Amino acid sequence: MIRLQRTGRKHEPTFRVVLTDSKNGPKSGKYLANLGWYDTRIKNKVEQMDTEKMKYWMSKGAKLSLTLHNYLVGQKVITGKKLNALPRKSPIKKEVAPEAAKPATAPAAESAPVA
Secondary structure, eight states, X not given: OEEEEEEEETTEEEEEEEEOOTTSOTTXXXXXXXXXXXXXXXXXOOEEEOHHHHHHHHHTXXXXXXXXXXXXXXXXXXXXXXXXXXXXXXXXXXXXXXXXXXXXXXXXXXXXXXX
């Protein structure tokens, strides 16, 4: 898997682009190859990434993380759509009591006069 690994000090994030096993955690520090770096703090979005090595490892079966995929699509390094990297927000469903779910048309039929 090719993903970003955070480096740098507190409140000063820089990221290393690494090739690592998907079972290694993002903070483990273990990686097979360093493919570049990315600094988000600089306004010109300075990065130095070896895109040829990334494409080589992708041809060998390495997958990109969602964040890195979206970044490379935005920079037009690879083609495709951006993917949603954030968790899906769904509203909290309230449980409905079974009696409250029934329609209230039955009492109106009972109130008709009997001859």
